[in-house]
Amino acid sequence: MRKFALFLTLSLCxxxxxxxxxxxxxxxxxxxxxxxxxxVFLESAQARRQVRPLAALEMAQQKKQFVPEVLxxxxxxxxRFPNHDTxxxxxxxxxxxxxxxxxxxxxxxxxxxxxxxxxxVVLGCNIHDQMxxxxxxxxxxxxxxxxxxxxxxxxxxxxxxxxxxxxxxxRLPVGAPALEQALIVPATGTAEVTVRMQGLQx
Numbered sequence: 001m002r003k004f005a006l007f008l009t010l011s012l013c014x015x016x017x018x019x020x021x022x023x024x025x026x027x028x029x030x031x032x033x034x035x036x037x038x039x040v041f042l043e044s045a046q047a048r049r050q051v052r053p054l055a056a057l058e059m060a061q062q063k064k065q066f067v068p069e070v071l072x073x074x075x076x077x078x079x080r081f082p083n084h085d086t087x088x089x090x091x092x093x094x095x096x097x098x099x100x101x102x103x104x105x106x107x108x109x110x111x112x113x114x115x116x117x118x119x120x121v122v123l124g125c126n127i128h129d130q131m132x133x134x135x136x137x138x139x140x141x142x143x144x145x146x147x148x149x150x151x152x153x154x155x156x157x158x159x160x161x162x163x164x165x166x167x168x169x170x171r172l173p174v175g176a177p178a179l180e181q182a183l184i185v186p187a188t189g190t191a192e193v194t195v196r197m198q199g200l201q202x
Contacts, residue, residue: 019187023155027146027167030198034151035169037070038197039136041143042155042163042183051141053077057112059123059133061089066123066133070170075139078112090126097121097137120168134170160187171200 027038053076062084091102097119123133144153168178
């Protein structure tokens, strides 16, 4: 009887752990047009406990541009900044989430940069003013970017429960927080939501 009770308890725990749904988000601007490269992410106390740093992340410089233009990283991750150009770059950020400076260099600096606080990190180059990039540091493992063709993003295998859905785009005013709304993720199936971002810069 005791063994059966233990088996039942373990089975119920396993059932609860494996309950997970998907989240599909469509992001639009104020006029209803689809937005590409918007970042959507789900925050909760449980999500913060699940977040883990990722390895081998890079924000490169190529043809005097940051590649990718937007990089999403979980908090605690390290990022390398390889320079693939034949000219030197001087990468920096004055953002509250991460202030750092990589002085004039070619190739790849020996030490990666640790991003240990959530938030938006705006990147620039002291030599090439047209170079702008963004690193969004998130305190959750559940995030995605919208596709160019549809303005949609999907996050799969999200544990069922209550979350704050946050949506961010590079066209938000500098310093503006990501949009936020409550979202319930079902135990099975897909939660679908449309986010319309007002007040974006051109």
